[in-house]
Amino acid sequence: MPQVNTALGAVDTARLGRTYVHEHLFTLTADVQANYPEEWGGEDERVADAVGKLRALAAQGIRTIVDPTVVGLGRHIPRVRRIAEQVPELNIIVATGLYTYDEVPGFFRYRGPGLNDVLGTEVADPMVEMFVRDITEGIAGTGVKAGMLKCAIDRQGPTDGVVRVLRAVAAAHRRTATPITVHTHPESRNGLDARRILCDEEGIDPRRIVLGHSGDSPDCDHLAELADAGFLLGMDRFGINLDISFETRADTLVEMCRRGYAERLVLSHDAACYIDWVDPAHLHLLPQWHYLHIGEEVLPYIRERGVSEEQITTMLVDNPRRLFEGADG
Template sequence: MSPVATVRGPVDGAELGRTYMHEHIFTLTADVQQNHPDEWGSEEARVADAVEKLRALAAQGVRTIVDPTVVGLGRYIPRIQRIAEQVRELNVVVATGIYTYDSVPFYFHHRGPALNEALGTELPDPMVDMFVHDITDGIAGTGVRAGMLKCAIDAPGLTPGVERVMRAVARAHHRTGTPITVHTHPETRAGLAVKRVLCDEEGVDPRRVVLGHSGDTTDCDHLAELADAGFVLGMDRFGINLATTFEARADTLVEMCRRGYADSMVLSQDASCYIDWIDPAVMPFLAQWHYLHIGAEVLPYVRERGVTDAQIETMLVDNPRRILETGQPGPAPVAPQPRGTEPAPQVQ
């Protein structure tokens, strides 16, 4: 079996077990944290809290998480190493890439392709080598190798900065075979832009791409279109129920399983031990947004509505393992066609 890079070193794909494909440990604004450390508070207390929460997740039977925290989200690997050493029953796969909805970080504004027009040349993008280094040599001298590539596209759409990062991620993927996860915005059908740039133009196999936050929509026909194109759908925001409801997210998962798409989905909550983007006063309104929500509430709900244990095993064990094992694509894309003709389950 192909080894998978984790914070504590490579593990065999067979050892990944039940895997959540999109969970942060910390989501932070690095400049704010560095310059206003009172916001963070005690480092020891933050680490201890993370250890406690991740041990509780492992006690639920989850054996691996993918943490897609990259540049723009406050990635700091030495802290993650400290935590991983104390939660040895849980594998942590980290990522490389850049998280932006619009422009690239200022560091890249006058480097690489940004200078091509002015200089009349074709300069390579330095971010490609950065991503490849994180994957092949390790991140920031820690020796921890990234096992996932990350980029984003949101409501602003395919801005020049978003497109540049997406193409750099594609090129790093071709050099390393590392799978890709993309933050998407299903309401604007951003997955179709991902298909055009990553797959149609850059030649990435869609079976190696997770379209994150696909569960933000209840449009199962659109989700089926993306799955039929070969993408993996990240149903990965369970518990974030401000603009939607628990039932809407869970019923969408039920319907997609009914249609036969369990082999095209992975599950997660997109939770964090701590996220500084949100005023702590708001967190009580997101009472289900935590690492234990899927195991405690989502799985019982969908089981009652017809999702089988075999389908759950597929989404939580088989699909993540296939994605994370380098060079292991999923089932070939199929021509759009209805899958599943049995009557829809009754929603109670």
């Protein structure tokens, strides 16, 4: 039976059950948290809050979440493992990779390809070995192995830094067969850039790639183009209803299912137990942005509009399982 790494060890993919493929535990600005801890509060308080929220999610029938928090988003695996040990009924799959919309962090600027012109020779990218080690040996001495690769491309497009990360993620995928999730900006249609770099140039099977945040776009023709290319589309920001309404997000999902694309869709909220990118005083503007929103509001809405239980199971159970198994879908 195929297995996937989780925060508590490898599990059979048959045990993944209902899965949200893009949920953070914590999204943090590491330097700010290290230097201004009052912005964070107490560690025990934050952990207890996360445990309560995840237990409520598990009680709703969700059995697995993928946490795509990587370098650039405040990843801290000892904390994730501490929480996972208190919510063993929920599988937590952690990720490796790097999150940037433009340049690579200073650490990498003069390591690897950044030295090619200086030394006059090809220098291996240390990102690749870092990502592979996270997957095969574990992260930061915790023994927790990553089960997902993460990269990003946003409105800035395929900058040199973004392309470097995408190529490093592709190299790590080729060595480990670990699936990939890509933060995208659908308004810029840069899922097509991800296709060119990761698939056309790097040779990655699009069926092993989730194009995150695809549900930010109501352009079903464009989404169908990406689905027809073989990608899984992340309808994964339910509850973030600022630039796009709840109804528009949900109606786009309904229309994609009506067109026969349920086998190419996965669901999530892109929520977190705590995110320091948003002032807590402003969270009232996003009252539906929490882990329970899909179960409480989205699924009833789409059922009423013709999405079948079979299609819901396909999106929540079958598609994530096939992604981790590498099976045709």
